[in-house]
Amino acid sequence: MDGLVQLQKQLVDYTASLFREGFLDDQFNQLQQLQDESNPEFVVEVVTLFFEDAERLLNELSKTLDSSFPNRGQASIDFKKLDAHVHQLKGSSSSIGAQRVHSVCISFRNSCEEQNVEGCLKNLQQVRHEYSLVKTKLETLFRMEKQILEAAG
């Protein structure tokens, strides 16, 4: 029983840290409130859809901003297409409360509007980094929740 209580405390503390450090915002709370006995996997399902969306979009962004050609001129980059992908990623990240990913997407959209190639390359790096962090954090969160369910029998 002590073990379970400890796990629960760890989960509460870990979740609080994700909000405190800005990885998640209130939209994530909203999703948790929509989870109940009839939809026990709702948050995991929604976040999984976000992971799929984000990975597809990050792939598309990389292709559009192909960094294997560092001398690629401004004229050859389709900024409209780039902006469209970033807009989608911004929307998805906002829908699950991935605040830091969402913030980088806002900067990224500004870079697209300015047709700032260097800015876009930097933003792509940042958004990949933030996405990787939040993915790891959320996977850890779900693992902890699963451990609690197993410990509770």
Added chain:
Amino acid sequence: MARRNFGTQVTALVVDDNALNQKIHQRLLESVGVRNEVVTNGKEAVDIHCHGKRFDLILMDMDMPIMNGIQATKELRSMGIGSMIVGVSSRCPETEIRKFMESGLNDYHEKPLNTAKLNSILHKMNPNFTSNNK
């Protein structure tokens, strides 16, 4: 309790091409008892009405392939569809929101939709409804 009782009298159509948004909007609606269906673009929204289906509430995304939310809303209104149509989009510029509203929306909310925004939509549909009850 009052919110859920009113919700069970309402039917809704979710019009959105993104699976993540579809799932969230459907779950939000279900949480207040609203029976709902999903279509993935404006043309499917128009087609489902051409087949005779009617909904009290339509949650309409703006950017969709084949037929976007602005065109779909105009078509539905020209067909005489009097449903509450609420635009739900992540587009920010005033000009775009105004264009969307002018297509025939009753209301507009920025994504993501959440409980508070849904409560406000339901309150518009039924002023007797309050969000104090869960």
